[in-house]
Amino acid sequence: METLNFLMQGFEVATRPENLLVALFGAFVGTIVGLLPGLGPINGVALLLPLAFALGLSPETALILLAAVYLGCEYGGRISAILLNVPGDAAAVMTTLDGYPLARQGKAGIALSLSAVSSFIGSMIATCGVVLFAPILANWAVAFGPAEYFVLMIFAIACLGGMVGDKPVKTLMAALIGLALATVGVDSTTGVYRFTFGSVSLSDGIQFVIVVIGFFSVSEVLLMLEKTHNGQKAVKASGRLLFNFKEFCFTFWTMVRSAVAGFVIGVLPGAGATIASAMTYMTEKRMAGPNGKFGDGDLRGLAAPEAANNASACGSLIPMLTLGVPGSGTTAVMIGALTLYNITPGPLLFEQQPDVVWGLIASLFIGNVILLVMNIPLVGLFARMLSVPNWVLVPAITVISMVGVYAVHSTTFDLVLMIGLGVFGYILRKLDFPLSALILGFVLGELMEDNLRRALSISAGDLNILWGSPISLCLWALTALMLALPGLRWWRSRRAAQLANA
Amino acid sequence: MYVRLFAASWLLFCAVLAVIAWGFQAPFAYDPVGPRAYPLLLLSLMSAGSLWLVIKPGLLEQTLNTRAAIRAVLCVLALLAYALLFEVLGFVISTTLATFALGLLFTGRPLPCAISAVLMGVLLYGLFDYLLDVPLPLGLFEAFVES
Numbered sequence: 001m002e003t004l005n006f007l008m009q010g011f012e013v014a015t016r017p018e019n020l021l022v023a024l025f026g027a028f029v030g031t032i033v034g035l036l037p038g039l040g041p042i043n044g045v046a047l048l049l050p051l052a053f054a055l056g057l058s059p060e061t062a063l064i065l066l067a068a069v070y071l072g073c074e075y076g077g078r079i080s081a082i083l084l085n086v087p088g089d090a091a092a093v094m095t096t097l098d099g100y101p102l103a104r105q106g107k108a109g110i111a112l113s114l115s116a117v118s119s120f121i122g123s124m125i126a127t128c129g130v131v132l133f134a135p136i137l138a139n140w141a142v143a144f145g146p147a148e149y150f151v152l153m154i155f156a157i158a159c160l161g162g163m164v165g166d167k168p169v170k171t172l173m174a175a176l177i178g179l180a181l182a183t184v185g186v187d188s189t190t191g192v193y194r195f196t197f198g199s200v201s202l203s204d205g206i207q208f209v210i211v212v213i214g215f216f217s218v219s220e221v222l223l224m225l226e227k228t229h230n231g232q233k234a235v236k237a238s239g240r241l242l243f244n245f246k247e248f249c250f251t252f253w254t255m256v257r258s259a260v261a262g263f264v265i266g267v268l269p270g271a272g273a274t275i276a277s278a279m280t281y282m283t284e285k286r287m288a289g290p291n292g293k294f295g296d297g298d299l300r301g302l303a304a305p306e307a308a309n310n311a312s313a314c315g316s317l318i319p320m321l322t323l324g325v326p327g328s329g330t331t332a333v334m335i336g337a338l339t340l341y342n343i344t345p346g347p348l349l350f351e352q353q354p355d356v357v358w359g360l361i362a363s364l365f366i367g368n369v370i371l372l373v374m375n376i377p378l379v380g381l382f383a384r385m386l387s388v389p390n391w392v393l394v395p396a397i398t399v400i401s402m403v404g405v406y407a408v409h410s411t412t413f414d415l416v417l418m419i420g421l422g423v424f425g426y427i428l429r430k431l432d433f434p435l436s437a438l439i440l441g442f443v444l445g446e447l448m449e450d451n452l453r454r455a456l457s458i459s460a461g462d463l464n465i466l467w468g469s470p471i472s473l474c475l476w477a478l479t480a481l482m483l484a485l486p487g488l489r490w491w492r493s494r495r496a497a498q499l500a501n502a
Numbered sequence: 503m504y505v506r507l508f509a510a511s512w513l514l515f516c517a518v519l520a521v522i523a524w525g526f527q528a529p530f531a532y533d534p535v536g537p538r539a540y541p542l543l544l545l546s547l548m549s550a551g552s553l554w555l556v557i558k559p560g561l562l563e564q565t566l567n568t569r570a571a572i573r574a575v576l577c578v579l580a581l582l583a584y585a586l587l588f589e590v591l592g593f594v595i596s597t598t599l600a601t602f603a604l605g606l607l608f609t610g611r612p613l614p615c616a617i618s619a620v621l622m623g624v625l626l627y628g629l630f631d632y633l634l635d636v637p638l639p640l641g642l643f644e645a646f647v648e649s
């Protein structure tokens with residue numbers, strides 16, 4: 001009951017005119033950013049973050065804006081996936097498998113509307129999950145001391161390495177680089193300047209906005225340079241524009257199953273929407289057996305990944321809100337946004353800032369309805385966005401990035417630093433280092449060091465405190481499991497290959 | 503190959519940083535850890551990771567395409583010029599120049615690029631400075647505007 005009261009309070013916050021307006025704007029921008037190939041939720045959130053800050057939005061309004069963008073991106077990615085066979089964001093890769101064949105068969109209208117509804121159902125189920133589980137987890141997380149927090153963050157980083165899969169060493173390296181970047185600046189406990197190279201501009205540390213925009217926007221601009229296409233030909237949506245009741249019933253349980261699975265995967269730190277959509281697609285394909293037309297336009301193959309990626313996007317808000325540990329790159333950026341407002345996400349957030357937490361959760365419900373309503377009739381308008389050529393798009397992204405960074409401190413140094421980080425990010429991406437791990441590391445960096453040092457201050461330097469409690473022991477065990485996972489997978493695939501050869 | 507090159511240079515970089523980090527010492531001990539241990543821990547982990555990548559870089563087919571590389575360098579130079587001229591020339595002029603250059607790099611035709619560049623310079627200035635209240639440098643226009 002208490003939860004319901006809080007939720008009502010949240011709706012009160014979320015239905016304030018400025019918050020509704022912001023949700024509408026965020027949903028619209030998010031859909032556009034999501035559907036443009038190459039730009040994903042991280043870019044969308046990164047571009048709007050400095051804007052929200054410069055506009056002087058209140059923390060809950062800013063968070064609602066970012067969440068709306070995040071959700072909107074998950075909606076938008078499917079449009080280009082279906083019409084162009086190009087995933088608008090990474091999570092929409094699976095949507096192309098059945099979405100594009102459907103569009104080729106003249107069922108683009110059906111595919112678009114059905115996937116919008118799948119996205120809607122996915123997010124709705126997951127948001128209900130957030131309402132149910134977030135307060136429980138927050139209550140439980142209050143028992144965490146600095147030592148447990150430190151271990152939890154190690155676990156989150158290990159999760160990234162274990163789940164992302166084929167390149168664990170590179171993933172962990174990326175996270176470490178992020179952690180190291182966070183040590184730049186004056187040390188908060190002792191006042192010692194670290195890695196500032198005598199520069200005054202660095203004494204404050206590297207600003208979060210600069211890191212995010214440098215690594216994601218600037219490097220994206222450089223990457224887009226390689227694939228200059230000028231407005232691809234999209235499949236024209238013709239024929240029936242809306243799915244019928246039979247098609248809805250046919251896919252309903254697929255959506256529900258995938259939504260639940262996506263939610264669970266989203267809650268795990270590190271595993272994001274991409275894994276969720278791939279896993280649910282495979283599961284549905286196996287369940288359908290030989291009756292399915294997966295790969296040539298099965299409606300279930302369209303519904304499953306769409307429901308799952310939206311559900312996992314909502315699910316990843318749980319570790320962010322309750323533990324202060326991000327579940328995905330995008331939520332890492334949102335945590336950074338909260339710290340800009342001097343709000344430290346974590347279990348106490350539920351007690352100290354109920355307006356922020358519940359306003360955000362309520363706004364997810366509202367944002368979802370807005371997105372559904374917006375996406376079905378306006379899909380034609382969004383599809384037209386795909387024909388914006390790169391020579392307009394890229395300069396526009398560049399200008400917005402510059403303004404965003406300039407708005408923080410108004411110094412040329414920051415602009416140059418942003419470009420430097422962008423080039424570095426470009427090199428890392430070319431070498432296949434996952435940048436979302438880097439940003440996760442950067443966000444966790446300061447928290448991790450603070451918690452480690454606080455824990456060791458409590459124990460007067462005795463390292464035993466790090467594995468002194470059952471919670472931290474359990475987390476260490478999970479961490480070890482996550483680190484062993486890639487090795488195990490490698491060993492199994494090798495054995496399978498040997499058996500196949502024998 | 504490139505991964506190996508990167509990992510090796512990163513290893514060197516870590517070593518340099520470690521030397522710098524060794525000098526972090528607080529005049530008074532505020533806590534048992536001090537400012538030095540944590541960066542050194544990170545650096546040693548990173549060195550271990552780099553070493554692994556030097557030995558086992560994994561499979562990554564990557565060939566250097568000279569034309570693409572030249573374009574990337576040009577793009578970085580354009581961005582750098584934009585950043586350095588941002589305050590000097592002011593938002594409107596620097597944006598117009600930068601968006602024009604970038605537009606050309608992204609295979610736009612000159613005339614449409616020029617038009618979109620001018621529009622972006624002027625319209626985005628209006629959008630950010632007046633509507634969204636983000637202060638932007640006026641640069642050369644400063645003389646014409648009374649403040």
